[in-house]
Amino acid sequence: MKGQVAERTGLSAVPEKVPIARLVAADSPRLHGEHADHVKALAAMDTPLPPIVVHRSTMKVIDGMHRLRAAVLRGEEALDVLFFTGADADAFVLAVELNHAHGLPLSTADRKVAAARIVDSHPTWSDRRISAVTGLAASTVATVRRCSSERIRQSNVRVGKDGRVRPVDGTEARMRAAELMTANPSASLREVAKAVRISPSTAKDVRARLSRGESPVTPRQRKRDDAPPPVRDTAAGFVASLARDPSLRFSESGRVLLRFIGCAAVGDEQWEEMLHGVPVHQRETVVQLARECASAWLGFADRLESRSDRGAAS
Template sequence: MALVPLDQLVLEASPRLYGQDREHVQRLAEIDAELPPILVQRTTMRVIDGAHRVRAAQLNGKEVITAHFYDGTDDDAFVISVERNVTHGMPLTHADRRAAVARIIRSHPHWSDRAVAARTGLSDRTVRAIRSSAELPQSNERLGLDGRMRPMNAADGRRRASEILKDAPTMPLRKVAKASGVSLATVHDVRQRMLRGDDPVPHKREANGRALPLAAADKPTSQLALAKDAVCLEAILARLTKDPSLKYTEAGRLFLRWLHLHAIDTKDLESFLDTMPEHCRQSVATIARQVASKWQNFACQLEHSEDSNCCRSSVLNTENA
């Protein structure tokens, strides 16, 4: 930390589309306590975080301000500026964040939608829409939040994994995943397909019956379906939570608390697959199937109340099986 002359600082390239807010500057200027140090890019003296504090110091007639220095590129400095102004101080507006997303995608095209979303305070769906709607550079690989690079064309990654499994069938699957650039879950799927004698790349059918490689994402087909279902599940849960007939009755509130505890967040499923020990997988799979069966029978009772006796019988049979 050092004292930096105010006249040496550069207040440009801010993620704020309309610059600093005068009222916020005035509020900061009226604070008697010492404000936190600002963050400055050493090579350019550009203020990464703390432009409002600089303006407040100028308003109070000060000549120096305490600062930390950052050594890095302009593009990385901008990302840090966005991160800092999303989590504290005067938050960036929605328009500021959307503009920041477009710039970060241009400077870091290999970052995944979730990685950009985590830094800008927007959802990954919003980031995906911005990426697809603008003529922005595309990368054949994406860097995820876990720091791993994954190919956008999953077919290539699957084929690399299958080749490694052929040449080194005893290699740990986690090493295969790292070497081929795909997830551990994908390697498991590839191995199962090879054991069945199937193509390691899933296929979908055109109208004329011709098979096409499915290279939409670095996930098995079932996981892609789960990702789509997650959006629908979140919307349904949000709607039920606001429903007055549930929200304002004791039984309804009890059920909502229970439902939120037991509803599965499908966004976590892939991380569970990646970290699940090999010797535990079959046991967890058995539990998952039994729980799924009970949920299925519960759905039957809800949808077909007139056939509830049949459904209850089905539940009992499942529990006694």
């Protein structure tokens, strides 16, 4: 995996020994930071720890904060480091990809918040491309994208895993192609396709539909456009928005809140999986605990709503 990532991102292939004092704590995709037990387990290992990955321009740790903490516990003064030389946004993508590929897995809430950040920083990436990085289903990434649509810049194209650029909404592209063909009947299919960023075969279909007096948009696309808009999963969007707030992300109490409230980002499919995963003999216990958790959150919401903001964190 490391070799594939290095080839794809320009990650250095040969580790360098770097003093720990020069390294900076990561902008980790983990909402709750490092796991102390995992750090202790790594520190107790007799074998050398694998190299960590560091952003060369900022010296921030991209992948390996648990190994860094373990090295400090061991009393080591330097670590083997692989350097990454890309942009900050690409460094975060790499952090998510590496954490998804090995080591202590990211939680579902971690990955959904990470997906929201990647949608923000790489708006032309397709849902499947972000899915491959985060380990989420493409449909889940699409939900996160919809929840984030009011806060981020949107693009009418997506760049897939293969690097090809494709239009998000073929309806709009077909309409623009029809307008060009009507205004300039002598334009070639390739000229029209290039101008509106569709395939020559789609341009050919648009011209054929116009010649038959039909709409340039296919019946399937018209049916989809007439359908009611999907219900937005606002919980995932709210959690992603909260996680971007430095006053929460970089305070201990804030990280605890984000960790617990992350359950709100669980999608319908995951609730369904958990529902069927509860054994019959534990059903009553889980029902009671779920109701107690709901009651506790309602009490927290009531207290927060009536709290005086005097002396509260700004």
